[in-house]
Amino acid sequence: xxxxxxxxxxxxxxxxxxxxxQFAESVDCFKKTYHDxxxxxxxxxxxxxxxxxxxxxxxxxxxxxxxxxxxxGYEYDESTNSLNxxxxxxxxxxxxxxxxxxxxxxxxxxIAINSEQIWNPDFQLYSSTAKFDTKQSCTxxxxxVKSDGTVIAVPSCDFSARCEADYTDWPLDTQSCRMLFGAWxxxxxxxxxxxxxACLGSEQxxxxxxxxVVSAKNSKKExxxxxxxxxxxxxxxxxxxxxxxxxxxxLTPILLLIVMNLFLTWLKTDSIERKLLLxxxxxxxxxxxxxxxxAVPKNGDTVPGILLFYRSSVIIxxxxxxxxxxxxxxxxxQGSPPALVTLxxxxxxxxxxxxxxxxxxxxxxxxxxxxxxxxxxNEHAENQKTWKSLSRIMDRILFLVFLALYAVSFIIYIPxxxxxxxxxxxxxxxxxxxxxxx
Numbered sequence: 001x002x003x004x005x006x007x008x009x010x011x012x013x014x015x016x017x018x019x020x021x022q023f024a025e026s027v028d029c030f031k032k033t034y035h036d037x038x039x040x041x042x043x044x045x046x047x048x049x050x051x052x053x054x055x056x057x058x059x060x061x062x063x064x065x066x067x068x069x070x071x072x073g074y075e076y077d078e079s080t081n082s083l084n085x086x087x088x089x090x091x092x093x094x095x096x097x098x099x100x101x102x103x104x105x106x107x108x109x110x111i112a113i114n115s116e117q118i119w120n121p122d123f124q125l126y127s128s129t130a131k132f133d134t135k136q137s138c139t140x141x142x143x144x145v146k147s148d149g150t151v152i153a154v155p156s157c158d159f160s161a162r163c164e165a166d167y168t169d170w171p172l173d174t175q176s177c178r179m180l181f182g183a184w185x186x187x188x189x190x191x192x193x194x195x196x197x198a199c200l201g202s203e204q205x206x207x208x209x210x211x212x213v214v215s216a217k218n219s220k221k222e223x224x225x226x227x228x229x230x231x232x233x234x235x236x237x238x239x240x241x242x243x244x245x246x247x248x249x250x251l252t253p254i255l256l257l258i259v260m261n262l263f264l265t266w267l268k269t270d271s272i273e274r275k276l277l278l279x280x281x282x283x284x285x286x287x288x289x290x291x292x293x294x295a296v297p298k299n300g301d302t303v304p305g306i307l308l309f310y311r312s313s314v315i316i317x318x319x320x321x322x323x324x325x326x327x328x329x330x331x332x333x334q335g336s337p338p339a340l341v342t343l344x345x346x347x348x349x350x351x352x353x354x355x356x357x358x359x360x361x362x363x364x365x366x367x368x369x370x371x372x373x374x375x376x377x378n379e380h381a382e383n384q385k386t387w388k389s390l391s392r393i394m395d396r397i398l399f400l401v402f403l404a405l406y407a408v409s410f411i412i413y414i415p416x417x418x419x420x421x422x423x424x425x426x427x428x429x430x431x432x433x434x435x436x437x438x
Contacts, residue, residue, distance in 0.1 A: 062190055071201055072201035137157050169415035198237075254313075309409050312413075
């Protein structure tokens with residue numbers, strides 16, 4: 001933070017502290033006054049001063065206005081994708097018509113004057129979703145005027161900024177909100193706006209809230225129209241969602257659904273336990289869908305990755321249901337299996353790796369080598385054994401496929417950390433500790 005910015009902030013705090021001091025709202029130019037402050041106000045305002053005229057002696061020169069916005073309080077509205085912000089707009093400029101010699105007024109080097117009595121820049125918010133008129137959204141406060149003509153005004157304003165809705169990484173999503181400020185009619189040759197940084201009012205303004213401001217950047221662009229340049233100040237605020245409720249409420253059911261569906265492939269296809277747990281899985285998916293419908297924002301043109309993951313889980317559950325029905329039917333077959341089925345089942349079982357991975361019995365950790373026995377005269381029993389082996393092999397294959405699908409979907413769709421999509425972050429916080437250093 002440079003020296004000019006430090007002094008600017010110090011004077012800003014000074015003028016804020018003068019809000020509780022009582023001053024006369026207007027100057028009676030015909031009433032005789034005896035105190036130095038009254039004489040100074042009459043000297044400044046009762047002559048040829050015109051609040052509607054740019055405060056320069058030579059109209060060929062522009063008035064340079066420095067702007068430092070301080071975000072004091074905010075609330076992000078997901079239904080409208082807007083940032084409702086309360087801001088202190090610290091402005092500084094030179095009024096060449098408001099200069100005096102402090103020696104003539106008992107060494108008084110500054111004075112507070114009502115903002116309506118002097119010239120003020122026509123500083124407007126372009127990108128607001130509400131309260132387009134700055135005069136209606138800002139309080140009418142006093143300005144601090146110094147003997148060298150420096151004027152500092154810090155109005156408190158309520159703005160509503162448009163935000164870019166992106167819920168891809170919900171519930172660890174970040175939102176970008178932009179405010180555009182400038183003058184409606186005055187071009188850069190008349191009033192030129194400069195900005196050095198945007199800051200957060202204090203550390204307390206960013207604590208114990210669902211949304212936290214992690215970056216506040218400023219920039220300036222100029223548009224040319226009819227050979228005149230119109231400056232626009234741009235302030236970009238990036239917010240991160242910090243909500244333990246959303247994070248725990250979404251990740252916990254997801255992990256339970258993954259474990260349940262994978263566990264089902266290790267239960268016998270025709271067992272009643274598998275069918276009951278499969279029904280529980282379907283019901284849990286249904287209730288989770290209702291929860292998502294309530295929790296996930298419905299605006300924006302991006303689909304949250306957690307919805308895509310849920311879609312994959314629903315498809316896996318449907319496949320598991322179909323396979324359970326087919327597997328139950330296969331295990332009940334008594335006819336002679338086709339030669340291809342016998343070949344596949346026999347090859348897998350007789351292979352050590354296949355037997356370990358694909359042909360292991362349901363819900364057992366004990367290694368048992370099994371193979372299709374040679375015909376012993378009981379052809380009916382051998383046929384049943386082959387069909388059961390095929391059903392078990394299909395369960396093991398589905399387990400590996402589901403495990404891979406869940407792993408890939410989890411990595412792709414489920415956010416585990418915040419993703420920066422807006423470049424490097426930058427945040428200035430104005431605290432009382434910093435103020436006391438200047």
